[in-house]
Amino acid sequence: MTITPTFSRTLKCPCCSNSFSTVNVRISYPKTVEVSTDFCVTYQDEVNSPYLYYVNVCNLCGYAFTKNSSLISSISKAIIQKEVSEKWRPRSFGDIRSVEDAITCYKLAIYCSILKNEKYYILAGLLLRVSWLYRKLNNQVEEERFMLKTVEAYKKSYDIAEYVGSEMSEIRVLFLIGELSRRCKLYEDAISHFSKIVAHSNAQLEKGIVEKARQQWQITREEAKKH
Numbered sequence: 001m002t003i004t005p006t007f008s009r010t011l012k013c014p015c016c017s018n019s020f021s022t023v024n025v026r027i028s029y030p031k032t033v034e035v036s037t038d039f040c041v042t043y044q045d046e047v048n049s050p051y052l053y054y055v056n057v058c059n060l061c062g063y064a065f066t067k068n069s070s071l072i073s074s075i076s077k078a079i080i081q082k083e084v085s086e087k088w089r090p091r092s093f094g095d096i097r098s099v100e101d102a103i104t105c106y107k108l109a110i111y112c113s114i115l116k117n118e119k120y121y122i123l124a125g126l127l128l129r130v131s132w133l134y135r136k137l138n139n140q141v142e143e144e145r146f147m148l149k150t151v152e153a154y155k156k157s158y159d160i161a162e163y164v165g166s167e168m169s170e171i172r173v174l175f176l177i178g179e180l181s182r183r184c185k186l187y188e189d190a191i192s193h194f195s196k197i198v199a200h201s202n203a204q205l206e207k208g209i210v211e212k213a214r215q216q217w218q219i220t221r222e223e224a225k226k227h
């Protein structure tokens with residue numbers, strides 16, 4: 001028997017308690033071909049990329065969430081019901097998804113994240129993935145628009161250090177602000193964030209990413225000279 005790359009599973013909606021089916025990629029399946037400087041993975045089989053199935057969407061109420069979403073409070077539930085569910089026409093994303101379908105799912109998750117007042121670094125993670133998916137579609141205008149939104153969200157997160165205790169470190173947040181700014185040709189911003197990493201008091205603890213920051217800082221300086 002051949003094992004398929006994906007499988008269906010049933011989830012219970014945290015907002016309306018409806019049970020719905022969603023597709024997941026088997027953990028053992030994806031083979032990484034390349035990781036970009038902003039951590040976007042290219043898989044050997046992009047048709048079955050885990051990025052396509054990261055967001056779960058309830059077919060009945062439209063609530064969209066991921067494994068990293070915060071729990072939904074009763075106040076948030078009421079807001080989601082009013083702003084999402086009342087306008088939602090039952091629609092399932094529980095089957096094989098195209099990149100375009102996945103982008104729709106992420107946009108729903110972004111809207112729900114904003115309605116829930118979720119932490120900025122969680123929102124930024126969703127925005128960043130949308131920019132990656134547009135990159136995969138070669139849509140540079142939308143890719144850049146979402147990179148700029150990601151930078152904005154990470155800057156807000158950095159200003160209030162809200163990622164303390166999460167899997168995001170300050171250096172990682174600074175790196176992403178720097179690298180996404182570079183990709184958007186905002187060279188001064190990129191340089192100022194890379195320089196903060198190199199001078200950071202935790203630089204010794206995260207040598208790998210500090211080294212990457214040094215390399216990207218050098219690349220940014222060269223690119224800035226050409227513009």
Ligand SMILES: [Zn+2]
Nearest residue numbers: 013016058061
């Ligand atoms: Zn629901």
